């Protein structure tokens with residue numbers, strides 16, 4: 001079985017990353033979602049080990065020291081990071097591992113593992129982004145403003161991503177995402193074992 005690929009999905013807060021990921025997992029069995037560790041407090045309805053592993057600052061810093069994170073970043077005064085063990089386990093099992101993370105972490109991973117696929121999810125317009133952020137109703141106006149300011153910063157890194165995906169219609173967006181990953185898995189550079197095998201068999205049987 002070929003090794004899965006690490007797929008990063010980033011996008012401004014309120015773009016619908018969570019919904020896209022949930023839908024993708026529901027429709028296609030070859031994906032696994034990495035659950036991040038964070039020092040931020042749980043939002044209503046969030047569950048330990050499902051939404052995040054909620055950690056104290058001290059616990060998080062210990063994970064950093066022990067090299068237990070694939071990457072980590074600070075975002076609006078909190079730490080967020082990807083536990084390494086689960087990602088490796090799933091890749092070995094041939095699953096594509098989805099990381100729903102912000103841009104600093106995405107670029108860290110791309111540098112360490114250039115074969116990572118970076119996908120940036122964007123709303124159809126700024127008005128739609130403002131509407132979605134306000135409509136969620138779980139954050140204070142200051143936090144919403146902070147997140148929009150952060151979006152302005154993050155937009156400057158969008159060109160470093162491999163693919164830009166517009167989340168207008170959910171169904172289209174999910175299927176486009178899946179097609180991207182399927183296509184990437186067909187790249188010749190990711191199929192060297194298969195190539196070598198067929199070349200060798202052909203050479204043995206029919207080569208001069």
Ligand code: 5GP
Nearest residue numbers: 036037072073075080081082100101102105
């Ligand atoms: P939220 O607090 O809204 O759940 O997440 C805030 C931001 O942190 C989002 O952009 C989310 O994608 C990002 N994030 C979540 N987990 C991780 C992680 O493990 N590493 C990094 N670098 N960012 C993360």
